[in-house]
Amino acid sequence: HRLKNRNSLVTNWPIVGMLPALVSNSDRIFDFLTDMATSHGGTFKFKGPWFPSLDFVVTSHPLNVNHILCRNHGNYEKGPEFREIFEPFGEGIVTSDSHVWKSQRKVLQSLTKNNKKYAMYLDRIFWKKLEKSLIPVLEHVMKLGVEVDLENLLQRFDYDHICLLALGIDPNTLSVEFPNVPSKVAFDEVEEVLLYRNLVPKMVWKIQRWLQIGEEKKLSKGLKIVDDFVYGCISSRREKLRSETTMEDDDQFDLLTAFMVEEEGSEMSAFGKSDKFLRDTAYSFVTAGKDTINIGLTWFFWLIATHPSVGNKILEEIKANSPTSNDGNLVSFSVEELNKFVYLHATLCETLRLYPPVPVNNKSSIESDVLPSGDRVGRNTRILLSVYSMGRSEEIWGEDYLEFKPERWISELGNIVQKPSYVFVPFGAGPRVCLGKDMSFKQMKTVVINVLRNYQVELVENQTVALSSKAIALHTEHGLKVRIKKRCV
Numbered sequence: 001h002r003l004k005n006r007n008s009l010v011t012n013w014p015i016v017g018m019l020p021a022l023v024s025n026s027d028r029i030f031d032f033l034t035d036m037a038t039s040h041g042g043t044f045k046f047k048g049p050w051f052p053s054l055d056f057v058v059t060s061h062p063l064n065v066n067h068i069l070c071r072n073h074g075n076y077e078k079g080p081e082f083r084e085i086f087e088p089f090g091e092g093i094v095t096s097d098s099h100v101w102k103s104q105r106k107v108l109q110s111l112t113k114n115n116k117k118y119a120m121y122l123d124r125i126f127w128k129k130l131e132k133s134l135i136p137v138l139e140h141v142m143k144l145g146v147e148v149d150l151e152n153l154l155q156r157f158d159y160d161h162i163c164l165l166a167l168g169i170d171p172n173t174l175s176v177e178f179p180n181v182p183s184k185v186a187f188d189e190v191e192e193v194l195l196y197r198n199l200v201p202k203m204v205w206k207i208q209r210w211l212q213i214g215e216e217k218k219l220s221k222g223l224k225i226v227d228d229f230v231y232g233c234i235s236s237r238r239e240k241l242r243s244e245t246t247m248e249d250d251d252q253f254d255l256l257t258a259f260m261v262e263e264e265g266s267e268m269s270a271f272g273k274s275d276k277f278l279r280d281t282a283y284s285f286v287t288a289g290k291d292t293i294n295i296g297l298t299w300f301f302w303l304i305a306t307h308p309s310v311g312n313k314i315l316e317e318i319k320a321n322s323p324t325s326n327d328g329n330l331v332s333f334s335v336e337e338l339n340k341f342v343y344l345h346a347t348l349c350e351t352l353r354l355y356p357p358v359p360v361n362n363k364s365s366i367e368s369d370v371l372p373s374g375d376r377v378g379r380n381t382r383i384l385l386s387v388y389s390m391g392r393s394e395e396i397w398g399e400d401y402l403e404f405k406p407e408r409w410i411s412e413l414g415n416i417v418q419k420p421s422y423v424f425v426p427f428g429a430g431p432r433v434c435l436g437k438d439m440s441f442k443q444m445k446t447v448v449i450n451v452l453r454n455y456q457v458e459l460v461e462n463q464t465v466a467l468s469s470k471a472i473a474l475h476t477e478h479g480l481k482v483r484i485k486k487r488c489v
């Protein structure tokens with residue numbers, strides 16, 4: 001075995017396979033995947049125990065990623081194993097495949113891209129949350145002079161916003177009291193257990209589920225709370241729409257309402273509208289959107305605080321493109337106006353390169369295939385596209401790949417350098433690319449501009465800001481402690 005494994009960073013042991021290496025690296029899992037992929041030319045085959053199988057392929061090779069996400073995407077799906085682990089998602093878009101995914105995608109795409117009512121509602125609720133929750137809470141902690149966990153604050157902002165967007169209800173988790181709202185706590189707990197299911201052999205979590213012990217007991221409890229919350233929103237929305245002959249609150253156009261009010265025969269009503277369908281769609285949407293923007297922003301604020309010259313350039317850009325008098329009012333920009341913030345856009349891309357909120361994109365092959373790297377994958381093989389490793393690849397980004405350098409995104413003419421979609425994939429690529437991409441950029445920019453115009457965000461000294469090992473998304477381990485001070489202009 002020593003001889004066989006002499007060129008590999010991990011040993012493939014009899015019976016247990018490479019599991020010991022995975023377990024001993026579980027606190028640095030994304031770096032472990034990066035080490036594995038890099039030392040094997042970008043693609044690595046992980047051998048799990050003999051039984052039950054835990055084999056997977058991890059790749060960060062751009063041509064393989066392009067092949068899987070775009071060129072031969074028909075052969076790669078989320079797969080039955082992924083759906084089994086993420087069974088709380090039901091038939092929602094995030095876990096579904098084939099015709100179920102196609103019809104959901106068509107409907108959600110037409111809603112998010114072409115529906116004016118939805119776009120207006122989206123802007124309105126985002127603005128309301130910014131003006132009435134985020135800024136007042138920042139103002140409050142500034143006046144008290146206390147430290148605050150910026151990640152926690154931004155998470156609450158995202159959760160309230162995505163619930164308003166999908167379910168039409170504001171759980172109000174972002175307020176000066178920082179309340180522990182049961183639905184949010186439960187959503188987070190469910191996610192933790194799903195990560196656990198990813199890391200242990202199927203047999204283990206299935207036995208725990210059958211006996212209702214350990215993590216699986218936590219999952220059942222959490223899911224009950226989440227389901228009560230989501231089904232509650234569905235029935236109160238139905239009730240409200242039934243009791244109104246004309247839609248009183250015509251501005252309310254959340255996801256649920258959109259499904260309930262669309263004319264028969266339109267794409268949105270084509271599904272039928274069972275409560276279970278609405279629950280699965282809304283659940284997927286909330287989960288896809290609740291912990292992405294805030295992760296991007298958390299790492300952004302950390303990176304600019306640790307690279308003050310970058311922060312100063314962003315401030316100059318904000319000053320150059322904003323109304324001259326800063327009277328403390330918030331400023332809103334159209335997408336076209338936001339395009340002028342080239343350095344800010346570059347800094348956000350650089351942040352997402354090094355800290356992609358979704359660090360690993362899961363796929364599964366349908367038929368066996370040969371990847372462009374020459375690696376063969378069998379039928380029904382689990383494949384992890386390591387987006388995190390791609391962002392830290394010397395081959396893709398050059399020898400300064402570990403440096404935080406927004407300039408790499410700006411051309412000599414001062415425009416954004418468009419990277420091929422398969423080397424920069426924090427939002428995925430191809431037919432399954434993220435449906436919230438444009439909205440995310442718009443919201444991240446608007447939050448940054450309004451926060452930085454009015455406040456200095458200072459890191460609390462002597463804290464360790466590290467990647468979390470307990471989440472599917474790229475959270476920090478202990479949060480991001482900051483102090484907020486008024487910006488003097």
Ligand code: HEM
Pocket residue numbers: 093094105108284285288289290292293296356357358361425426427428429431432433434435436437439440
């Ligand atoms: C920085 C922010 C975000 C990042 C980095 C991100 C990233 C991703 C990634 C990697 C995927 C998986 C693509 C695949 O399966 O190949 C995805 C899918 C998706 N995202 Fe996002 N996302 C973000 C924000 C959002 C927001 C705010 C929403 C909702 C409003 C959203 C809605 C979705 C949906 C519905 C899908 C499923 C698409 C499908 O399977 O067809 N995302 N996103």
